[in-house]
Amino acid sequence: xxxxLLQIQGLSKHYGSAVVVNDLSFEIAPGECLGVxxxxxxxKTTTIRMCLGxxxxxxxxxxxxxxxxxxxxxxxxxxxxxxxxxGVVSQFDTLDPDFSCAENLQVYGRYFGMTAAQVxxxxxxLLEFASLxxxxxxxxxxxxxxxxxxxxxxxxxxxxxxxxxLDEPTTGLDPQAxxxxxxRLQLLMQQGKSIxxxxxxxxxxxxxxxxxxxxxxxxxxxxxxxxxLIAEHLEPDVVEVYGAGxxxxxxAAEHAGLRALAARVEVSGETVFFYxxxxxxxxxxxxxxxxxxxxxxxxxxxxxxxxxxxxxxxxDA
Amino acid sequence: xxxxxxxxxxxxxxxxxxPDLSGRWWPVFMRNLLVWRKLAIPSLVGNIAEPLxxxxxxxxxxxxxxxxxxxxxxxxxxxxxxxxxxxxxxxSGSICMSAMNAASFEALYSAFSRMHxxxxxxxxxxxxxxxxxxxxxxxxxxxxxxxxTVTAILGVMLALGISHSPKLLLAWPIxxxxxxxxxxxxLIFNALAKSYDFFTYYFTLVLTPMMFLSGVFFPRExxxxxxxxxxxxxxxTNAVEIIRPLFMGQWPQTPLRHGLVLAAYTVLAFWVALAxxxxxxxx
Numbered sequence: 001x002x003x004x005l006l007q008i009q010g011l012s013k014h015y016g017s018a019v020v021v022n023d024l025s026f027e028i029a030p031g032e033c034l035g036v037x038x039x040x041x042x043x044k045t046t047t048i049r050m051c052l053g054x055x056x057x058x059x060x061x062x063x064x065x066x067x068x069x070x071x072x073x074x075x076x077x078x079x080x081x082x083x084x085x086x087g088v089v090s091q092f093d094t095l096d097p098d099f100s101c102a103e104n105l106q107v108y109g110r111y112f113g114m115t116a117a118q119v120x121x122x123x124x125x126l127l128e129f130a131s132l133x134x135x136x137x138x139x140x141x142x143x144x145x146x147x148x149x150x151x152x153x154x155x156x157x158x159x160x161x162x163x164x165x166l167d168e169p170t171t172g173l174d175p176q177a178x179x180x181x182x183x184r185l186q187l188l189m190q191q192g193k194s195i196x197x198x199x200x201x202x203x204x205x206x207x208x209x210x211x212x213x214x215x216x217x218x219x220x221x222x223x224x225x226x227x228x229l230i231a232e233h234l235e236p237d238v239v240e241v242y243g244a245g246x247x248x249x250x251x252a253a254e255h256a257g258l259r260a261l262a263a264r265v266e267v268s269g270e271t272v273f274f275y276x277x278x279x280x281x282x283x284x285x286x287x288x289x290x291x292x293x294x295x296x297x298x299x300x301x302x303x304x305x306x307x308x309x310x311x312x313x314x315x316d317a
Numbered sequence: 318x319x320x321x322x323x324x325x326x327x328x329x330x331x332x333x334x335x336p337d338l339s340g341r342w343w344p345v346f347m348r349n350l351l352v353w354r355k356l357a358i359p360s361l362v363g364n365i366a367e368p369l370x371x372x373x374x375x376x377x378x379x380x381x382x383x384x385x386x387x388x389x390x391x392x393x394x395x396x397x398x399x400x401x402x403x404x405x406x407x408x409s410g411s412i413c414m415s416a417m418n419a420a421s422f423e424a425l426y427s428a429f430s431r432m433h434x435x436x437x438x439x440x441x442x443x444x445x446x447x448x449x450x451x452x453x454x455x456x457x458x459x460x461x462x463x464x465x466t467v468t469a470i471l472g473v474m475l476a477l478g479i480s481h482s483p484k485l486l487l488a489w490p491i492x493x494x495x496x497x498x499x500x501x502x503x504l505i506f507n508a509l510a511k512s513y514d515f516f517t518y519y520f521t522l523v524l525t526p527m528m529f530l531s532g533v534f535f536p537r538e539x540x541x542x543x544x545x546x547x548x549x550x551x552x553x554t555n556a557v558e559i560i561r562p563l564f565m566g567q568w569p570q571t572p573l574r575h576g577l578v579l580a581a582y583t584v585l586a587f588w589v590a591l592a593x594x595x596x597x598x599x600x
Contacts, residue, residue: 054442055600080339080445094440098352107351110344111444159444
């Protein structure tokens with residue numbers, strides 16, 4: 001019988017009167033990449049901290065079955081035994097500024113009880129994985145943001161973990177650095193590693209994650225495969241209309257006929273979104289108003305995310 | 318929820334629970350050693366040049382004015398206060414002060430920078446190393462820095478011929494304990510600090526007055542009785558009372574009492590520092 005690598009049941013945490021995580025349950029199966037998405041303050045980082053035993057939950061169970069053990073280990077009671085087999089990249093880099101890249105890996109490996117020789121044998125391949133072989137003797141301060149994130153990822157792999165917990169691994173990176181990070185993460189999944197990933201980038205979630213968990217106000221509001229979630233919650237076609245007079249389409253009585261062609265109409269800023277099963281009649285009617293600009297595209301995760309969590313900017317964000 | 322769960326989370330909540338220590342403090346200690354090795358030369362100058370300048374300027378300068386001072390009450394046998402050269406009096410007191418300063422500086426500014434500014438501790442705790450082990454490593458590291466400073470100063474004192482007592486060999490491990498005691502006390506303030514500025518209070522309001530009340534610069538016999546009673550229980554006083562006779566080639570009068578006071582401060586301060594550090598990281 002194959003156990004889930006990580007199993008969370010009824011997890012809750014509050015600070016004062018603010019409920020940060022509210023009766024959360026989910027699992028990660030071996031080989032899976034689970035994406036956790038949600039607005040700032042949804043409880044993503046707190047959930048990861050509880051998985052690491054750094055924050056003590058008010059209620060709930062967190063258990064791990066790593067390296068094929070039948071008996072589950074519980075967090076926080078077995079924190080050290082569990083962490084010996086986890087890899088962690090936290091939201092903010094905690095690299096040692098006084099050490100070179102190679103020394104950062106060398107020193108970090110010792111925290112796992114590895115001998116100096118054991119770590120030394122792994123350092124070249126870890127640097128190569130992070131595309132940092134040529135920077136082995138550079139300090140983190142001399143690296144670009146993308147290089148630092150890759151060094152953090154390489155450091156998290158020093159103990160050859162089965163499960164990786166990655167908290168916003170690509171936040172603040174330029175497109176090239178993000179693509180390189182994605183490629184490395186896909187490589188890790190091919191090697192059989194499992195990943196829990198939090199992100200604000202829907203393209204990243206759609207591309208990397210086999211399953212998604214949408215959190216808002218500490219509660220799970222949706223869970224499933226990206227495509228299935230989109231199909232379940234959204235119409236397949238989206239027509240975006242923008243330009244002078246676009247907003248009138250969403251409100252004016254004379255356009256009621258146009259709106260009837262869409263299942264749902266939403267406004268965000270100067271753009272009107274028509275969600276529909278079939279965009280053709282809608283596009284045909286819009287073609288007569290040449291001053292409007294239209295974009296026809298399939299519904300994506302971003303639409304899902306905004307539908308589930310709302311378009312308004314959060315006060316606490 | 319089940320009762321089992323309630324009891325484990327309640328247990329985990331208590332910041333006063335027994336320390337959860339393992340051998341993993343060692344790689345954390347080694348980490349600090351490796352960083353320090355890169356900066357050893359400037360650090361050596363800072364740690365040793367200043368106390369030596371004090372010693373030479375005051376010891377020889379003031380010593381010429383003062384001549385001999387009474388080191389009474391410090392020796393076994395209860396004989397009348399012995400007169401010793403001021404430089405010897407000052408050297409034996411200031412080496413304790415150097416251990417205190419070196420340990421305090423490391424356990425405040427440097428530890429705070431690793432804990433709060435660089436987030437080094439957070440990185441370490443993502444690996445299988447508990448907060449308790451990190452704190453133990455920081456405490457021992459600050460004590461090691463104190464021992465290093467003390468050793469270098471002792472070397473210079475030997476070279477200057479201030480003391481040649483073979484009992485200095487015994488003073489050496491005792492000074493390590495003094496370093497441990499002061500790093501434990503400093504870690505309490507580290508756990509409470511919001512920024513580096515907070516440490517100014519500790520240095521000016523705690524360590525500097527203690528320096529003057531502990532018989533480092535002048536005999537405590539001169540202090541008013543009430544002040545002297547307070548002084549009897551200060552950590553630095555108890556360190557000086559053990560170390561000074563050893564510098565003079567004699568045995569301390571009440572070694573057990575002073576040793577117990579040092580040990581009690583060390584254990585209690587570590588316990589409080591651990592509890593407050595856990596509270597800081599509990600969030």
